[in-house]
Each structure stands twice: as structure tokens, then as C-alpha cells.
Amino acid sequence: MKYKTQKVAYAYFIVAMGLFAIQVLGGLLAGWIYVSPNTLSELLPFNVIRMIHTNALIVWLLLGFFGAAYYLVPEESEREIFSVKLAYIQLAILVVGTLGAVGSYLVGIHGGREFLEQPLWVKFGILVAAVIFLVNVSLTFLAGRKTAITNILMMGLWLLCLLWVFAFINPDNLSLDKMYWWFVVHLWVEATWELVMAAILGFLMLKLTGVDREVIEKWLYIIVATALFSGILGTGHHFYWIGTPGYWQWVGSIFSTFEVVPFFAMMSFAFLMVWKGRKNHPNKAALLWSLGSSTVAFFGAGVWGFLHTLHGVNYYTHGTQITAAHGHLSFYGAYVALNLAMFSYAMPLLRGRAPYNQVLNMASFWLMTGGMAFMTFTLTFAGTIQTHMQRIVGDYYMDVQDQLGLFYLMRFGSGVAVVLGAILFIYSMLVVRREVVKPGPVVKDATVPGE
Amino acid sequence: MSELLTKSRARNVFYGGSIFFVVVFVALTAQSHRHIVEQSTAGMPLTEEVALGKHVWERHSCINCHTLHGEGAYFAPELGNVMTRWGAQDDPELAYEILDGWMQAQPSGIEGRRQMPRFEITEEEMRALAEFLRWADQTDTQNWPPNDAG
Numbered sequence A: 001m002k003y004k005t006q007k008v009a010y011a012y013f014i015v016a017m018g019l020f021a022i023q024v025l026g027g028l029l030a031g032w033i034y035v036s037p038n039t040l041s042e043l044l045p046f047n048v049i050r051m052i053h054t055n056a057l058i059v060w061l062l063l064g065f066f067g068a069a070y071y072l073v074p075e076e077s078e079r080e081i082f083s084v085k086l087a088y089i090q091l092a093i094l095v096v097g098t099l100g101a102v103g104s105y106l107v108g109i110h111g112g113r114e115f116l117e118q119p120l121w122v123k124f125g126i127l128v129a130a131v132i133f134l135v136n137v138s139l140t141f142l143a144g145r146k147t148a149i150t151n152i153l154m155m156g157l158w159l160l161c162l163l164w165v166f167a168f169i170n171p172d173n174l175s176l177d178k179m180y181w182w183f184v185v186h187l188w189v190e191a192t193w194e195l196v197m198a199a200i201l202g203f204l205m206l207k208l209t210g211v212d213r214e215v216i217e218k219w220l221y222i223i224v225a226t227a228l229f230s231g232i233l234g235t236g237h238h239f240y241w242i243g244t245p246g247y248w249q250w251v252g253s254i255f256s257t258f259e260v261v262p263f264f265a266m267m268s269f270a271f272l273m274v275w276k277g278r279k280n281h282p283n284k285a286a287l288l289w290s291l292g293s294s295t296v297a298f299f300g301a302g303v304w305g306f307l308h309t310l311h312g313v314n315y316y317t318h319g320t321q322i323t324a325a326h327g328h329l330s331f332y333g334a335y336v337a338l339n340l341a342m343f344s345y346a347m348p349l350l351r352g353r354a355p356y357n358q359v360l361n362m363a364s365f366w367l368m369t370g371g372m373a374f375m376t377f378t379l380t381f382a383g384t385i386q387t388h389m390q391r392i393v394g395d396y397y398m399d400v401q402d403q404l405g406l407f408y409l410m411r412f413g414s415g416v417a418v419v420l421g422a423i424l425f426i427y428s429m430l431v432v433r434r435e436v437v438k439p440g441p442v443v444k445d446a447t448v449p450g451e
Numbered sequence B: 001m002s003e004l005l006t007k008s009r010a011r012n013v014f015y016g017g018s019i020f021f022v023v024v025f026v027a028l029t030a031q032s033h034r035h036i037v038e039q040s041t042a043g044m045p046l047t048e049e050v051a052l053g054k055h056v057w058e059r060h061s062c063i064n065c066h067t068l069h070g071e072g073a074y075f076a077p078e079l080g081n082v083m084t085r086w087g088a089q090d091d092p093e094l095a096y097e098i099l100d101g102w103m104q105a106q107p108s109g110i111e112g113r114r115q116m117p118r119f120e121i122t123e124e125e126m127r128a129l130a131e132f133l134r135w136a137d138q139t140d141t142q143n144w145p146p147n148d149a150g
């Protein structure tokens, strides 16, 4: 840690990890209800649990991004953060908003647009927090050195906050509602968040491999160019069957196919930088998460996204368990793993100590990644059967679901692995204060001091 | 490549290209907006009642169990074509009666079957909800879903 105000990131990361725990526990409970449907059905119905699961996910990922920005903008800009106080106020607003949202969901007060169920006052709170954040990081950024990493990060953050405006636009016309809803959902994960991902990945590669900044930054511009060139019109892959014109079937199919490119490029970039690396950084866990993130993002978003993105395929798979399979692996690879990479890298520095307990951390990587991969496979099998029986044969939805019990049981099992992995991750980050497994001489000697 | 594509060139391509695609996207969505209002959803007027029905749908967060035009949760059946499935698409009174009967019968309490909660919904709201579902069903969704199973 070079600048003392970077420390605010610490608070963001802690809160993010807390919500991560809530998110996966909520997911596990939702997965259990698929296995044993009468569980809590009168007390806490499935829809409320699902809301908590998805909202906790989105909020903790955003908190992770905000924390990452507060960590890396000072270092890149070579400046202290404009105002530490504002950063904490922003966090406080978000914490109050989150607790308020969860509380009101539990008593049955919520909106009804998927992922945007927050009560209006919480939505406004998020808007205020976003404005504070933008002011705070922008003033830091403008006063200091500008790099491609911060250029791209700032652009991603600005655009994603601006898109939040569409969370307030809810026309009475259902088809219009759906069209504008995707401006938040798709243009977040397949456009603006990709810029944030590329910037953070670039920063991590810079620090962990010691490759020339020039090389990294050129790569970044190419990656984000392919992301936006494909992702913006790629929104069309959600405009096939919601009342939008038929030409989206071609626009969406063609451009969203190209969305695979930036994910492939990020994966290639990460491996190439490690290959060319000039530094043997001691934080192997952060490196594992970085490489893992870009790889799983390529599979989850790229491969599983392409699987159902052509309109001829999507006509049959739309809104089945195939979608859930893709949603899980893509979010996990691109954004969960990326955030955990950043935490793994920054937490030891924020706490001013060596990166202890990398072995536990790396074990948690394999446990979580293995669990998410298995979950994706079971849901893909379930979705394939569902697509065939329901969409092709024409069997009734509930009759088809009755045939899928085994897959849902296996999904629950993989969920247990993910929860254990998440707990192990948090434990290795926060609890253990000494090296549990002693490193051998190779790792020990390789320690070019971390920066 | 390294000579032809310098960092600043890559950056300019990124900014210029992005602006281009944003402009195209905005133009196409403006056209789609008009298409939705004037054509694909124009088969039935968007009355106050339909709008109320949409609010009822949202207040109870039906979307976090069901899909509607294929979007939402995958825990319960597709409802974008439910009125067709019930044979009630052209009969508002029948639509209301079947829907009301269904909602009153929840939760089924059958062991091992997914449960739908019981919602407090007035008669006016229930009629509006039925109209909303009929309104959604008449949308031109490019022939999706492939069959009545949804």
C-alpha cells in the first residue's frame, strides 16, 4: 500500500465478503427448495429468497468494484483519494440501503422487475452513493497521472452508474419495460462491467507479472474495443421474443457471437502476460484467481453464452435451465472470481503483512470453481431435457420438472461445495493470522517483495 | 502489428467505434420503441386496468418464480401465454374466473410439489391482473413460445 487513503478499500472488501456469504447461503436455500419444495413455503417463499440471492450478488460485486477503484486509482494516479470521508459516507449509504432492502423483502415489500426489486428509496440511495463515488474518484483521477487502466476503469464506472437511470424507467407497456430493463442488465454485464473487469485484470497483471505497462495498455484498448463493438448491438440477443422487431434476430445473433472475442482476448492476455512476466510475485493465490477468472469467464460467458445466443437455438432454450446454467458460470467467472482475485491481492497489502495462507485460499478456488462448474453441468443437462420435452415435444412445464429431480439434487450438492469454498476463502482472508502450511524453499526464495 | 497498431491508435479506434455503435443502437431502439407501441402490442388497448394489473404483478414479484415472455425465474411455468393455455384469451370474464379460482386454491399444500404462495388480492386487482395477462398474451412475440406448453 503506497497511499494511506487506499485503506478505505479494506472496509468495502469486508462488507462485500459478508454479502457474498449471504448470497451463497441464499442460493443454497433456493437450491434446497428445488429439492424439497415445501421448505419454508409459507414463511419465506421462493421468490423472496431468490431476490435476496440475486440482489446480494449484484451489490457485493459492485462494492468490490468500488473498493477496487479506491485501491487502484490512488496508485495509478499517484495521489491520495480526494476525500476519505465521502468514501465512507458512500459505503454507509450502501450498507443502509442493502439492509433496508433485505429487511423490506423479508416483510414482503419489493418491486417486481427482476434484479431491480429494491424499493424506490433504496434505488435513490444507490443513485446518491453512485454520484458521491463518481465525484470522489473522478477528482482523484483528474488531479493525477492518467493511465489506460484508469481511463478504462473510469469510463466503465461512469457508464454503469449512468445506466442505473434505467432502473427508474418502468413503462406500463410490458414490452417497453422489458426493452429498457435490458439497458441495465445486459449493458452492465456485457459492456460496462467488462471495461471494469479489463481494467482490474490489467492492474493485477501489471503488479503480478511486472510486464511493461505499454504492452498491457495496448492490449486493454483492444479488449475493450471488441467488448463494446460486440456488446452494444449484442443486446439484440434479448430482443428476439419480447415484442421487439424481427430484425433483432439477425443483429443480435451476429453481434452477440462476437461477444466471445473480448472474453477470449482477456483469457489470452492473462496467460500471455504471465508467460512474458519478469517478476515472480509471492502472491500465487491472486495469480490463480486472476487466471481462473479470465478462463472461467471465457467458458461461462463465451462458450455457454454462445451456446444459446443464436436465435434459432434461443427460440427453444429461452428461459429454461440453460439460461440459469449460463448465468451462474458467467457471473462466477467474470465477476465473482475477478473480485476474489482483487481481494486476494489487496487484502494482505491493506493489512500490511505477507500473503499468508495462500494454500487455503487456493484450495477455496478449486472448491468453488469445481462446485460452480458442476452446477453448470447439471443445469445444462436439466435444461437440455427441459428444452426437448417442453419446447419440442410440448409436455406441460410441471410434468417436465418432475423428471429433473436428480439434476436438482446434484445442483444442491455442488452448492454445498461452493458454500464451503466461500467460507474457506473468507476464513483464509480474515481469520488466520499465521502461515498454516509452511512454504518450501522455491516459493520462499522467489519473493521479489510484493508491491 | 505492433507498429501499425500503436497504443494511441488502439485508443482512438476504441472511442470512435464505441460512439458509432452507441449511435446505431440508439437509433434502432428508438425505432423498436415505436414498433412496440404501434404494432406488436397494439392488438389490445393499454388501459388503466392493464396498467394496474402490471402493478399487481410487480407488487407480488411473480417474476421471481415465473417467466414472462421467457424472462424471469425458472421455478414455475411461463405466463406470457397462460391465457391461451387456458383457452381464455378472448374471454375476459372466463380469464378472470379461472385466474381467481387458481389463486384462491394456493398454496396447494401437496407434499413434494412446488408451492405458490397465497396473495391478498382484491377483486378489482384480480380482474386487472387477468387483463394484464391477456394483454401480454396478445403481444407479437415472433411466434415464441414454440407451443402452448410455454
Ligand code: HEM
Pocket: A114, A189, A190, A237, A238, A256, A257, A259, A260, A297, A301, A302, A304, A305, A306, A308, A309, A310, A314, A317, A318, A319, A320, A323, A326, A327, A328, A330, A331, A334, A335, B070, B071, B072
Ligand atoms: C460476464 C458476462 C455475462 C454475464 C454475467 C451474463 C449473465 C446472464 C444472465 C444472468 C442471464 C439471464 C438474465 C435473465 O434473468 O433473464 C443471461 C442471459 C443470456 N445471456 Fe448472458 N451473460 C454474460 C455474457 C454473455 C455472452 C458473452 C453471451 C453470448 C455470447 C450471452 C448470451 C446470453 C443469452 C442469449 C441470454 C438469454 C437467455 C434466454 O434467452 O433465456 N451472455 N446472461
Ligand code: HEM
Pocket: A023, A024, A025, A026, A027, A028, A029, A030, A031, A032, A034, A050, A053, A054, A057, A323, A324, A327, A328, A329, A330, A331, A332, A333, A336, A411, A412, A414, A415, A416, A418, A419, B064, B072, B073, B074, B075
Ligand atoms: C451455493 C451456490 C448456489 C446455489 C445453490 C444457487 C442457486 C440458485 C437458484 C436456485 C436460483 C434460481 C433459479 C430459478 O430461477 O429457478 C439462482 C439464481 C441465480 N443465481 Fe445462484 N446459486 C448459487 C450460487 C451463485 C453464485 C456464486 C452466483 C454468481 C456467480 C449466482 C448467481 C445467480 C444468478 C445471476 C441467478 C439468476 C439467474 C437467471 O436469472 O438466469 N448464484 N441461483
Ligand SMILES: [Fe+2]
Pocket: A186, A190, A234, A235, A237, A238
Ligand atoms: Fe446479454
